[in-house]
Amino acid sequence: MALDEQARMIRETVARFVQRELMPLEQEVLQRMTRGTEPVLPSEHQARLGALASELGIDLLDAPAEVGGLDMPASIMVGVFEEFGKTCVPFLLPRQPNLFMSLLAGSDEQKAKYLAGYQAGTLQGAIAISEPVAGGDPAGMMTRAELDGNEWVINGRKIWISYAGHADFAIVMARVGEGQREEGITAFLVDKGTPGFIVEREIPMIGHQNTFGVVFDNCRIPASAVLGPVGGGYAPMQRRLVIRRLEIGSTNVGRAQRALDMMCEHALQRTTFGTRLSDRQAIQWWIADIGTRIHAARLMIADAAARYDRGEDARTEIGMIKVYAPELAYEAVDHAMQTLGALGMTKETALFAMWQNARLARIYEGPSEVHRQAVARRILKRYS
Numbered sequence: 381m382a383l384d385e386q387a388r389m390i391r392e393t394v395a396r397f398v399q400r401e402l403m404p405l406e407q408e409v410l411q412r413m414t415r416g417t418e419p420v421l422p423s424e425h426q427a428r429l430g431a432l433a434s435e436l437g438i439d440l441l442d443a444p445a446e447v448g449g450l451d452m453p454a455s456i457m458v459g460v461f462e463e464f465g466k467t468c469v470p471f472l473l474p475r476q477p478n479l480f481m482s483l484l485a486g487s488d489e490q491k492a493k494y495l496a497g498y499q500a501g502t503l504q505g506a507i508a509i510s511e512p513v514a515g516g517d518p519a520g521m522m523t524r525a526e527l528d529g530n531e532w533v534i535n536g537r538k539i540w541i542s543y544a545g546h547a548d549f550a551i552v553m554a555r556v557g558e559g560q561r562e563e564g565i566t567a568f569l570v571d572k573g574t575p576g577f578i579v580e581r582e583i584p585m586i587g588h589q590n591t592f593g594v595v596f597d598n599c600r601i602p603a604s605a606v607l608g609p610v611g612g613g614y615a616p617m618q619r620r621l622v623i624r625r626l627e628i629g630s631t632n633v634g635r636a637q638r639a640l641d642m643m644c645e646h647a648l649q650r651t652t653f654g655t656r657l658s659d660r661q662a663i664q665w666w667i668a669d670i671g672t673r674i675h676a677a678r679l680m681i682a683d684a685a686a687r688y689d690r691g692e693d694a695r696t697e698i699g700m701i702k703v704y705a706p707e708l709a710y711e712a713v714d715h716a717m718q719t720l721g722a723l724g725m726t727k728e729t730a731l732f733a734m735w736q737n738a739r740l741a742r743i744y745e746g747p748s749e750v751h752r753q754a755v756a757r758r759i760l761k762r763y764s
């Protein structure tokens with residue numbers, strides 16, 4: 381089947397899943413977010429939706445063929461993520477594709493232990509990179525690992541780690557040896573319950589995307605728990621983040637599109653001072669600008685995904701997208717909120733959740749300013 385035809389069919393399946401299964405749950409999710417005392421998407425919904433996604437064949441789309449996935453190219457996956465971005469229902473496909481990428485670097489023994497469970501959806505993983513002293517600049521991390529006989533001993537502190545409180549294992553980045561910056565950074569697999577692996581606290585975050593603070597206090601793991609080459613963990617970590625940032629870009633384009641839809645629908649039916657909002661120039665300019673930027677973002681994403689699929693270095697383009705798409709989504713939601721007036725200030729429309737989620741996306745996987753710096757450096761290099 382031609383790639384375009386396959387992309388269209390997959391996207392339509394995901395779009396139907398979002399419309400029929402996720403959109404009807406939005407009011408329940410918003411009410412739970414407002415109460416703030418319970419999981420936003422109850423586990424029974426997550427389990428039912430996960431099973432349905434599996435039945436529809438959309439749960440392992442971009443997982444590697446090695447683990448039974450369909451290994452879909454980024455060019456197809458960006459359409460999938462855009463569809464998921466259109467709803468505030470935080471349904472997560474049971475497995476994070478970028479975690480597969482890390483696990484594939486493992487030994488046969490590690491693959492047998494972690495990949496099989498992860499593929500089956502019975503093992504949840506977390507990735508611990510950020511530290512109190514090093515977030516946007518992860519090469520400044522201080523957590524250390526030292527070899528003691530046939531064990532690694534990890535000491536340090538991680539923060540803002542998603543899923544750490546309930547994950548079965550964590551991929552932990554720590555420094556080995558005396559190298560500076562990227563040098564010496566190594567990935568380790570640490571199982572839940574390992575003595576010295578302490579989940580210190582759950583940190584409430586906006587958008588109900590709580591994270592965790594984690595301490596490693598003389599945490600001993602077997603020598604075989606190192607993932608990939610000792611001292612060579614930084615480059616694979618960055619490669620994993622590249623695809624994750626493309627995913628964040630597409631999700632935020634979906635979010636911006638949903639905001640534009642809501643803004644247009646409301647503007648067409650609301651009249652003030654005898655004139656429809658859709659006839660006001662102020663509103664029309666928001667619509668035109670957001671529509672233009674969504675179009676630009678889609679083209680940027682399609683181009684970056686094609687480069688990535690051809691094996692080219694797309695870091696600059698993907699860095700641009702990581703800045704552009706979350707900022708676009710945030711402003712699109714803000715304009716939609718303004719267009720809806722007081723209704724846009726309630727906790728009863730998806731805008732409230734989308735606003736928080738778009739805000740978060742300007743920080744995680746690298747704040748906008750850090751990406752701007754990296755993009756500027758690469759552009760300047762061409763002139764120096």
Ligand SMILES: Cc1cc2nc3c(=O)[nH]c(=O)nc-3n(C[C@H](O)[C@H](O)[C@H](O)COP(=O)(O)OP(=O)(O)OC[C@H]3O[C@@H](n4cnc5c(N)ncnc54)[C@H](O)[C@@H]3O)c2cc1C
Binds near residue numbers: 539543743747749
């Ligand atoms: C919801 C959520 C989930 C997360 N999940 C994980 C996870 O699972 N695993 C993990 O390891 N981490 C995770 N993180 C952490 C995230 O990756 C970091 O928060 C992020 O990289 C920023 O690091 P920081 O918070 O230390 O900010 P800092 O690096 O201290 O930066 C703070 C601010 O300073 C400014 N700034 C920083 N550097 C520059 C610069 N070079 N130029 C100009 N301005 C600059 C920016 O405005 C930036 O927002 C998560 C974060 C959030 C919000």
